[in-house]
Amino acid sequence: MINELLGSYYIAKKDLKEYYFKPGTISWGLVFPIAFTLAFFIRHGGSSTWLAPGMISLAIFFGATSMSGMSLVFERRIGSFERLLLFPISYTGIALGKTLSSFLYGVISAVPVIILAFILVPIPPSNPLLLIMSIAVATFLSSTFGVLLSFSVNDPSQIMIVFNLVRFPMMFLSDTIIPVASLPELFRVIALAMPLTYMTESIRYSYTTAYDLVPPLPSIALQILLSIIFLFVTSRLIKSKIP
């Protein structure tokens, strides 16, 4: 068990060194969330209180998924992913390693947006502990989601296209930039099927002590459950890809 965790940690450490400065990771994981946040805050000014938590969850989501997407595009395309399969580590250990590097990158992506939110919308979080916990859980869920999505695509060169096909609709349907409560019933049901909704809800609650669809504790519990499920499904997917 300790060896497995150590193996996952080494994979994560290697990924950060290898992919931190890749153009795709920087553009989608750092530049895009900052530019997006600036654009929205400048447009909405002081009325961005509701928007700020959505921006933070988007930064986390894009940061974490970009890292997993980029690392697996490269490794599956040039065949270096097979190197990981040659090491004495389980498929779950590999999936966890990939998740950890995405997690760390997701946290890094969130920092500039949190600082921007604090400067441009000077509202302190009403529950800092819940905010930290929500960010950690949301980043972990985004990471497992990104890793799972990367392995679900058979052609590695299509991974980033599929990522954006999934991520952009989620942006609009997960209560991040459009209040889902104001949308027709059907959209609220769709929002409940999006992992990003639960990330946004718990982060938003830690700022405003209000939620639109799901209270924070069930939201966090569901995110943990989804992360475990995604991790398990990823390890099965890695195994199933062995011819």
Next chain:
Amino acid sequence: MVIRRLMSDECILEARGLFKKYGDLVAVNGINFCVKRGEIFGFLGPNGAGKTTTVRMFCGLTRITAGEAYIDGYSVKKDGKKIKRIIGVVPDISNLYSELTCLENLLFSGEMYGVPKRKRLEKAEELLRFFGLWNRRNTKFKNLSKGLKRRLTLAVALIHDPKILFLDEPTLGLDVLSKRAIWDRILKLNEMGTTIFLTTHNIYEAFEICERIAIINHGEIVAIERPESLKKMFSAREVLEVSFTPDNPPIEELRSLHGVVDVEKEKSIFKLVIEKPIDILEDLAKYARDKGLNIATLRLREADAEEVFLNIIGEMRDD
């Protein structure tokens, strides 16, 4: 509980009825062979013969459809993790991590194999020096030349002191000097006790370096012999290189001459694989006279490694 199979002391790797099917396609058809501890074993075959699939099954990168594969007594099917600790794999492409330096690539591999920190630092230094990469230890992998990338890929496969090293086309695309440097080191590793399982298209290299060679075609082992024995199997056959003036005859007519096993044409020279040189010389002279041709050049020599290989593969095809 891991149960190690009792293998002959000599055998470090064994395939027993190893079989692989992709859909309806049989890639490896129930092969049996053993690689002796400490030997350099060559695994040859044309493209699509089943070489890579066989190696991938031993390394756990491809599932085994039926049969058994053992390395050092451990079952590949049941003891995957144990096997991974005792094998080193050098794939046909140098696919290490481009942003990591030579040293970082080695240390990462050492970490993944659970080599203790002090030992992996010592081993990394030893390997960097052994492969002539010490001065490049802080150079990123992406900035190395093709030959140096190959050397580092080989070094990384050795960080955990594997008992058996799988080499897939280790010198593919390298210049003569780089090839020699790689082979010198592989031979030294073998002298130090590492078993080498070599998959290659380079027949000459395999015949020169390997102690035994298995030839696989259409998923079946066609021959397993020492290189000299393989050559002897065809020693009765020689190659007659002949050219004609003023025209070249049709290749089919030469192939139909009595005693000619096969004919290949390279530029204006016909290479006739033959069994009885004296008989064929008479027939060839008569054939040339009848067709109004002159024999411009004529050279008789022993079949070389490539021709032996092609003959074995050819006979299999004829069967």
